[in-house]
Amino acid sequence: MKVYRMEKSIVLVGKAWEVRAKLKEYGRTFRYVGDWIARP
Numbered sequence: 001m002k003v004y005r006m007e008k009s010i011v012l013v014g015k016a017w018e019v020r021a022k023l024k025e026y027g028r029t030f031r032y033v034g035d036w037i038a039r040p
Contacts, residue, residue, distance in 0.1 A: 010036060 001014035001022060010033065012019045030036040 005037065008037065 001012075001018040003022065004011040004013070012022055014022070026036060030039070
């Protein structure tokens with residue numbers, strides 16, 4: 001599982017179940033993807 005944070009996007013690379021689990025994990029911290037990208 002790899003997570004790449006770019007200037008205006010996020011790329012998740014891995015198996016489908018890994019990506020879903022990671023999105024669920026980050027969903028507890030960030031309400032929107034824009035918040036995740038804007039984080040320093």
